[in-house]
Amino acid sequence: xxxxxxxxxxxxxxxxxxxxxxxxxxxxxxxxxxxxxxxxxxxxxxxxxxxxxxxxxxxxxxxxxxxxxxxxxxxxxxxxxxxxxxxxxxxxxxxxxxxxxxxxxxxxxxxxxxxxxxxxxxxxxxxxxxxxxxxxxxxxxxxxxxxxxxxxxxxxxxxxxxxxxxxxxxxxxxxxxxxxxxxxxxxxxxxxxxxxxxxxxxxxxxxxxx
Numbered sequence: 001x002x003x004x005x006x007x008x009x010x011x012x013x014x015x016x017x018x019x020x021x022x023x024x025x026x027x028x029x030x031x032x033x034x035x036x037x038x039x040x041x042x043x044x045x046x047x048x049x050x051x052x053x054x055x056x057x058x059x060x061x062x063x064x065x066x067x068x069x070x071x072x073x074x075x076x077x078x079x080x081x082x083x084x085x086x087x088x089x090x091x092x093x094x095x096x097x098x099x100x101x102x103x104x105x106x107x108x109x110x111x112x113x114x115x116x117x118x119x120x121x122x123x124x125x126x127x128x129x130x131x132x133x134x135x136x137x138x139x140x141x142x143x144x145x146x147x148x149x150x151x152x153x154x155x156x157x158x159x160x161x162x163x164x165x166x167x168x169x170x171x172x173x174x175x176x177x178x179x180x181x182x183x184x185x186x187x188x189x190x191x192x193x194x195x196x197x198x199x200x201x202x203x204x205x206x207x208x209x210x
Contacts, residue, residue: 031126033202041201048197058155058189058198063125065090066097067164067181068115082179083116088169090118090128131167132183133203139166145207148196155189157199158182 037059045057069082079096086094094116120128137143140163150158162180165172189195200206 028123031123031130033126033130034123037126037202041198044201045194045197049194058187058194060125060129060198060202061121061186061188063120063128064117064184064186065120065128065181066115066117066184067094067179068097069179078177079114079116081176085164085170085179086116086118086181089164089167090120091124092118092120094118129185129202133205135168136161136166137205139168145205148206151192151195153192155187155191155195156184157187157192157195158184 042054042057045051046054051057065086067082067086069079083094083096095118097115097117137146146159150160152158160180160182162178164170164179164181165175185195185199187195187198189198196206
């Protein structure tokens, strides 16, 4: 009996020790463009515009992506496709835009769905802009830089994209219709000059000025 007990204790001591793997919910690293803004862009804008304190330096506030689908009045399925594509491109569920008033010439009724939009803020905003300037814009055919003439006088800039297929998230083999979109960069800049400098420092490939 004693021999059996000793053998049992020996076998138990030879069993491999169980290890517990610690898991930690580490926060995701900040987006590359946000890091660039904090470490490089702020300093350069401070020097360029002689701001008295860091709080005066303009920053990107939000990005609004608007995809119009006028043909949705005749074919509602086109709007469903646009919603799916915009969700893939932005990583966020779009909201439906509706007509504010009826237009008989276009057979458009009031409150009829005519497009979709997404508003990005914080991390998703910077991640989207990074993908836009690093992956999507370079795929535009015969690209020679984006125009700098679409500022609104209040420090905001709208970029028109003619084809959604420039975004790598879109499978071109599954595209049934080419859709364009307007991408508006809303900044805290007081002037268009400051907004231009901010976006240029973040990497927006503006066309070279003569």
